[in-house]
Amino acid sequence: MAASPTDETMPIDPDQSIGATARVVIDTLFARIKSEEYPVDTRLPSERTLASELGVARNTVREALDVLEARGVIRRRAGSGSFVTYRSDTPQSPSVGSIASETSPLDHLVVRGILEPEIVRLAVINMPPRAIEDLDKTLSRLEAVRTDVAEFVQLEEEMLLKIARGTENPLLASCYELAIEASHQSFRSALLRRHLTPNRIQDAQRRYNTLFNAIASRDVEAAVEFVKLNLMEENRLLLQDD
Template sequence: MTTKSPPISQSIAHHLEQLILDGSLAPDQKFPSERQLSTKLGVSRSIIREALHELQGRGVVETRHGQGSFVAKIISTPEDNSPLLQLFFGHSRTLYDLFEVRAQLEGQAANLAAQRANEKDQYVITKAFNAMEVANPLTNASLDHAFHQAIVEASHNPVLVHTLSSLKKLILHSVQASVVNLSHREIFKQQIDKHHRQIYHAVISRQSEWAQKAAIAHVQHVSESLRQIEKDEQSIIRAAIEED
């Protein structure tokens, strides 16, 4: 009995899912246009349209009117009024709980990025690092986050990418807390800058264990520094992030 081959559109849908699974297409990232996908994959635009429609039906892709198709946020991001965000601003320990999670997940992401980053990933990481290096240290929270996010995406682990993407707002707030409380204190800023350089060079030079240790040390240093300031001064600044 001959096994019937699946329709071409299903094969294309499977291929696009693989790009999402290996992190080549990140959450909320826009797909290339139907014309670009058609040319790249060597099939008609109608086949591409069918494949995207199939993925949309499975909740993997979302189509935005007038904008195109995007990778769906498989793990949802907390809303501004979510209980978790309210806890973040209402209880001091939630910030440090987040740092504990960040240390482990970002450490693993740095380890994997050092092993798996391709040429494009390394370019994006380098560009993000250079932008962060030359920015005003008191206003570079978004650039700081972009550097760490570039490393996460270079891990090519979709579960890790989607998990940290779901924490984006909380992570942005934690980065902002770091920037506004530590960047104007030279001793803390020097150590943070040193950690960033270590993470960058370890990932680019493919030294995975060093990358993991540097990423963990960085997050733990920020957490311990904020704890000390909060203990000495009774409070820290927890400014909200305005998203672009």
């Protein structure tokens, strides 16, 4: 039986080309997520299972999942599936997706240049020892990646978000979460495919190890300097891409 629309719909940008059937699948899955039939952090059924259950093609389910991921409702993990990130008690603003879609690579880098030095400075000062231990575990997983770009990016984002939350400033962390969501736009994916070679992944792993050591040793100057140099390198790659 084909999926049918629900009262729980998710706003889609007017200029975004979404098929009618995919639109129904999006609304159906979003309604289930919002009602906590699929609670936060749980894994969604496989694409094959959803396609069979909803009576649609797998590529339609994949299209719907692409939209849900772009809006921050789910997060895909390579080899593991799609996991719910949406929290019904803190609904996302309908404008978040449109803000992210209108953000250029340069806009994104400018915002990071404003946020990241202060985030790292406050994290060095405020991050609890237990949070630093947890950050170390994420770093170990990141350092184990060899060639999987998607896995590396997912762990990189996880590490950066943990640092942002380590500031103990929820508003600042939320601002950075929006910046991370903006990075999920297609320009970011294209840049990563071109620039994240195995050698560059290894270089980034060494740099994140340096950042972690600066945070763990409470070295504000070294941590902030790392962030500035990292942003300069990303700016160089962006200009090179242009």
